[in-house]
Amino acid sequence: MVDLLIIGGSDAGISAALRAKELDQTVNVTIVVADSYPNFSICGIPFYLSGEVPDWRNLAHRTAGEITQTGINLLLNHKAVSIDSQQKKVKVVNEENQENWLTYDKLVIGTGAVPVQPAIDGLNQSGVFLLHSMADSFAVHQHLTSKKPQSVVIIGDGYIGLEMADALTHQGIKVTVVGRSPSVMRTVDAGIGNLIAAKLQSHQVEVASSVEVNAIQQQDGQLVVFGTNNFHKNADMVIVAVGVQPLTDLADSAGLKTGLRGAIQVNRKMGTNVPDIYAAGDCVETLHRLLNKYIYLPLGTTAHKQGRIAGENAVGGNREFAGSLGTQVVKIFDMAVSRTGLRDSEAKDAGFDPLTVEFETWDHKVYYPGAKKLHILVTGDKQTRKLLGAQIAGHYQGEVAKRIDIFATAIFHDMKVEDISELDLSYTPPLSSPWDPVQMAAQAWVKQLA
C-alpha cells in the first residue's frame, strides 16, 4: 500500500488528497494540518467579517467529517517541521510540542503562504491585524465584537484590502484604504482603478493612493497611521493586507530548490527537484501560460489545479499543469472587477508589442430593463494580432466574471483578437447582444489597429 503524505490542509493539499483517493482507493492518504481548520475557504473570510456569513463554520469547503469519510486521514493541529528526503519521513509536532516522524512513499507539500509583514514601525501592537488564516480571522472578529471600532485604516489596496473595505463598511465602520500605487488595485489598469476608487468613495470609503505607510502609533487611545505625502489618519483599528509570500521553511531541510520570493520550484507535473516530493499552491512558483515562464502568482483556483495534478501524479498519473493566466475577479460593493492574461505594461515588459483598447457598452440590450455598463479593456499583440489579456469592470450582475472567462478561454487557445467574433456565444435581449460585449470590444480593438 502506497503512503501518500500531504503537508497542508488548504486548497492544494486537500485537492491532491481527494484526487489521489479518487483515482486509487488503495492509497493511504494522510494530511498534516497545522490548525483545526482543514479545507477552509479563506477567500471567504471577508464575508464572515462583513456579517454576510454569520457562522464561520460555513466557510468550510468540506467538513472534516466529509473528508475523512472518503478514507483520507486528517492529522489536525500538527505542524510539519522538517523533511528527511533520504529516509522519506517528515517530523511533525503537536500542540504539546511532542515530536513524531511520519514516513511516506510520496509527499505533497502544500504549505501555502503567509501575509507579507511590511516594514512599518508599530506593526505589532494591539488593534493592528494581519489577515490570512482562520485564526487571524477570529482575532479580527473578536476585536470587532468586543471593541466595536468605529473607524479602520486598511493598509493595502489589493483585492483583499478592497474586499475588507466593503466588509467593514457593511458593518457600519468608517474605512480608509491606503495604497502605495497611484491608483487602487495595481493588478488592473488605472482607468479601472479609478472606477473602483469612485465606487469606494460612493460608499464613504476614503481612498489614499501613492502613500507608503511607515509608522503606526498610539495617540489618545487611538491608532494613528503615518505615511509619505504627509499622510496621517486616526482609527480605532488597522488591518494590513499587502500581499502574501510563500511559506517554505520546510524546503531547506528537504533540499528543495526555491526561486522567486523563496517559492518552491516545480516542473509541469508539480514535481520538485527531489524525487517523490511534489509541491503545489501558494508555496510554489507558477507557470504562466502566456509568458511561458515561472512567476509567483498565488491564487486559490491555481492551488486547486496544481494540487489535483500533484495528487494524480503521486499515484502514478502523468498530468501536466497547463499554466495560469492570472484570471481573477473581485466583488467590491455591487461592482465586479476582473482580469485575465497580461495588461499592456506587463505585455510590453515581456517583449510583446501590445495595443490596449478601452470599450464601454451595456451587458444586455439597453431596451430591456436593468442594463448595466461594462467597461472592457482588450490587450492584443500588434504583430501577431493575438489576444494577450482583458479586463472588465461593471455591475456584478452583468456577468463580468464569466465574460472574463470567455476571454480566458480564448487566450488559453491562442486566439487572435479578430477571431473572437467567430465564437458562437449565446444571446437573448435580457442577457446580451447579438454580438456579445466581449466580441464588440474585440471588434473595437481590430478597428483601432487598422
Added chain:
Amino acid sequence: MVDLLIIGGSDAGISAALRAKELDQTVNVTIVVADSYPNFSICGIPFYLSGEVPDWRNLAHRTAGEITQTGINLLLNHKAVSIDSQQKKVKVVNEENQENWLTYDKLVIGTGAVPVQPAIDGLNQSGVFLLHSMADSFAVHQHLTSKKPQSVVIIGDGYIGLEMADALTHQGIKVTVVGRSPSVMRTVDAGIGNLIAAKLQSHQVEVASSVEVNAIQQQDGQLVVFGTNNFHKNADMVIVAVGVQPLTDLADSAGLKTGLRGAIQVNRKMGTNVPDIYAAGDCVETLHRLLNKYIYLPLGTTAHKQGRIAGENAVGGNREFAGSLGTQVVKIFDMAVSRTGLRDSEAKDAGFDPLTVEFETWDHKVYYPGAKKLHILVTGDKQTRKLLGAQIAGHYQGEVAKRIDIFATAIFHDMKVEDISELDLSYTPPLSSPWDPVQMAAQAWVKQLA
C-alpha cells in the same frame, strides 16, 4: 465606385452593409428594406408585448438616421421581387406598386425567414396571430390594447412561445402553452424541459404537451383550440409560434441553388452558386461546426456573423464563416435556459458515441448569500473524449448565459472534456467556486466515464 446592393434590412443585411462600409468608405451601399423598420431587434418583440419595453422604437438596434449617417442608403418600403443575375439588376416595387430596377456589382441577400403556418383549420381568423415581424407585433399589441383578452393559447413551446408565455403572464393574461413534444422546448433535453414546465406552472401558465393542434373554432365569442389527446381550450386570443422557414422567393429568379427547407445554399464565404451574389442569415443553410455539414438553424447571432462576412467579402475580403454551434439562451420568468453544441440524441444521430452526464451545483459558494442552483448537462464522446455539447438551466442571475459560452468556446476549440479543468477561470466566493460549475460538471462527466 462599387455598387453593393443588399436585400433585407434586418440582422444579416445591416451587418453586411456596416462591415462593407467600415472596410471601404468608397463603396456605394444600398439596402432594400421591405417595411419601415430597418435593423429592428425582432428578438425583443416579446419584451415590447410584455410591457417591459414601453416604446417599440427602442427595439431598434440603430435608428434609420444612425445607419444613413454612415453613408449607407436605405430604400424603405420597397420589396425586391426578382433578380436578373445576368444583367446584375434587381426589380423592386414600392407601396404604390411602382416598379424600378436597381443595378449592382455585388449583391447580398438577407431576406430572412417567415413564420411556419401549421396545418390548422381556422388559422386565418380574427384573434389568431402569427408573430415575426414588427407589423405582426403591432397587430398583437393593438389586439391586447383594444380587446383586452383575459386568456391566450400559445401554440408552440419553442423559445418564442415560451417568451410570449412569460410576456403575456406579465400583462396579467392567463396563458396556456401547447406543444407537440412530450416535454417543452424540444431543443433541450426533457430533464430541463421539465424544469421549464415547472417554472411556467409556478407562474400559473398551463402546459399541454404531446398535443398536435388541428383546429381553432369560434364558440360563444371565444376561440376554442382543439388538438390530439382530447385537447380543447377556450381563449380570447391565440398566438402561433411554431418556428420559421426561409423566405427565398427571390432565389429562383436569380438561379440560386436552394437546399434544406428551401434555404439558399452558400459556401463558407457566404457566396452562392451565382457569381457576385452572397446570402446570409435566416434565408440560408448554415454550416454546423461540429457536424461539419449544412443545416437550417436560424439565429440572430448567426445572421450577424454571416452578414458581416458577406459584407467583408463583397468588398474584396476573404473571410470564412467558422460555423455555428447552435448556442442559444432564453429567459423565462427568472430562469435562463441555454445550450450549445449537440445534445445526446443529436450526437448519436451524427455518428458520435455520446455520454451525457447531469450535474447540479450552486452558481457560487453557498455560504455567500443568494446562491442559485445550476442544472448542467455535459455531452462528450466516449471514444475521443471530446466535448460535444452542454445545456445549463438556472436563475438568470447565475451567469447561465456566459457559462454556456465557456462551453461554446471550449467546443469551438475541440477541447476534450477533461481538459476543461485546465481552463483558468475566475473565482470569488460571491460569483463562483474555485472550480467553476462548468469545470465541476466536466469533472463529473470524466468520473462517470471511468
